[in-house]
Amino acid sequence: MNTPTHKTLMTALMLAMLLATGLLTGCSDDAAGPSGQAVISGDDYQNLDFSQPNGGLTATDEDVAFGDKAFEDLLFNEDQEASDDPMLTDPEVLSLEAMAADPADSNDQDRPRFTFVRLEWGMIHGPIDSMVSPGDCGALDWSGDISVDRGLLVADRAILFEFPWDHLVRPRPDRQTIGLVSHTYCHFDGLVLKIIERPEDLDPDLPPNVLHIATGPFAGDFTLGELVGMNESFPVDENGNSLHLTGYTVNDIVRCPKGFLNGRWRLLPADAPADTLRPHDPALSEQVGTFGGPWVNLSGRIVGFMRCGYGLDQDGNRVFSGKRIDRMGRFMAFVNGTWEAGEDGVSLVGFHGDWVTPGGMRDGVLSAAAFPSPLPGIAGGFYEGRWATLCDLEAVDQVR
Numbered sequence: 001m002n003t004p005t006h007k008t009l010m011t012a013l014m015l016a017m018l019l020a021t022g023l024l025t026g027c028s029d030d031a032a033g034p035s036g037q038a039v040i041s042g043d044d045y046q047n048l049d050f051s052q053p054n055g056g057l058t059a060t061d062e063d064v065a066f067g068d069k070a071f072e073d074l075l076f077n078e079d080q081e082a083s084d085d086p087m088l089t090d091p092e093v094l095s096l097e098a099m100a101a102d103p104a105d106s107n108d109q110d111r112p113r114f115t116f117v118r119l120e121w122g123m124i125h126g127p128i129d130s131m132v133s134p135g136d137c138g139a140l141d142w143s144g145d146i147s148v149d150r151g152l153l154v155a156d157r158a159i160l161f162e163f164p165w166d167h168l169v170r171p172r173p174d175r176q177t178i179g180l181v182s183h184t185y186c187h188f189d190g191l192v193l194k195i196i197e198r199p200e201d202l203d204p205d206l207p208p209n210v211l212h213i214a215t216g217p218f219a220g221d222f223t224l225g226e227l228v229g230m231n232e233s234f235p236v237d238e239n240g241n242s243l244h245l246t247g248y249t250v251n252d253i254v255r256c257p258k259g260f261l262n263g264r265w266r267l268l269p270a271d272a273p274a275d276t277l278r279p280h281d282p283a284l285s286e287q288v289g290t291f292g293g294p295w296v297n298l299s300g301r302i303v304g305f306m307r308c309g310y311g312l313d314q315d316g317n318r319v320f321s322g323k324r325i326d327r328m329g330r331f332m333a334f335v336n337g338t339w340e341a342g343e344d345g346v347s348l349v350g351f352h353g354d355w356v357t358p359g360g361m362r363d364g365v366l367s368a369a370a371f372p373s374p375l376p377g378i379a380g381g382f383y384e385g386r387w388a389t390l391c392d393l394e395a396v397d398q399v400r
Contacts, residue, residue, distance in 0.1 A: 043062075045307050055320075074302060088156070097196075100114060100251065114249070115194075115195040117246070122184030125375050126383070136186070138239070142180075143215065144214045146178045149207075151195055153194075157300035240374025244371075248386055250392070261383065262296070264383070265310075289346065304326040323335065337351055347381075349370050350367070350369045351368055
């Protein structure tokens with residue numbers, strides 16, 4: 001559930017706590033991030049020059065969460081989103097996770113298989129300042145059940161759940177089923193699920209294993225094979241409510257880091273109409289928008305943030321450049337790649353790229369699909385995707 005009054009009180013309390021511990025530092029300037037909030041940063045992400053390497057960005061540290069209020073809110077709320085699913089400490093789950101974490105068994109055909117699913121439902125819009133209320137969108141009841149035919153189903157993280165109104169049903173019906181209670185208004189809720197298939201669950205003579213979703217306005221069945229690389233949004237009404245599903249199937253859950261991306265994109269300036277592509281001067285590179293958000297691991301915990309600008313280079317190619325930082329703002333990598341445009345030529349519908357470490361080594365790949373915001377008055381939307389380090393070819397293939 002996402003009620004503006006409750007959200008405002010929680011955020012004010014968290015802000016006070018962080019100010020007391022000195023996490024928020026520095027003085028604001030007139031720069032603004034993709035959300036329009038003031039940010040503190042050594043680099044200007046709204047005025048990139050794509051004729052220069054990395055858009056002209058520098059290999060320097062940034063403020064925590066790029067100094068962006070909406071990104072900081074994600075860190076403030078993270079501990080409250082911890083799952084209380086008893087399956088997280090189930091002995092069999094821990095044993096199977098240990099098997100997947102053992103590098104000596106990396107090529108063992110008898111290893112368990114893990115499918116991670118990031119589910120979100122409601123008015124999905126990416127990070128925005130939680131002190132800002134989008135208005136009254138009406139309540140939508142998403143309560144229901146999620147289950148799999150075989151294996152173990154674990155709720156790794158609850159996304160934006162506001163306990164006790166939103167919660168996982170106790171006791172659990174069984175080890176393959178999760179019951180949930182969730183209501184959304186102008187915001188969204190979600191879960192990061194982990195499906196563990198034992199070696200015997202992977203017998204090719206068995207029928208396909210299926211994930212069943214029956215949550216209020218949405219019902220759907222997906223084979224685990226369909227979830228490999230899935231990144232789709234399913235509208236449920238004409239008001240902008242939808243369910244979004246991003247899947248990731250891996251055998252290695254520790255040795256080669258990988259995870260999910262989510263965030264927001266905005267046209268520049270923030271109030272620019274997204275109707276026509278502005279005339280392109282072939283002598284100049286041109287930035288048309290920005291995007292950014294958290295960099296999370298497979299269980300949905302934030303390990304850093306990304307901020308990028310996208311536009312056209314001198315040859316008219318659609319390119320983006322940005323930086324990745326860790327949770328404390330330390331520079332981790334330059335991020336570069338290409339993007340796909342909507343029918344208007346400037347709206348973001350997806351991006352693909354890689355990142356390079358401070359030592360100049362290409363270390364991994366990333367990709368995402370982008371969607372328009374369901375909230376009125378926003379020239380932009382949200383994105384969902386995945387990232388993978390190059391040492392895991394299975395994961396890299398799904399990202400590409």
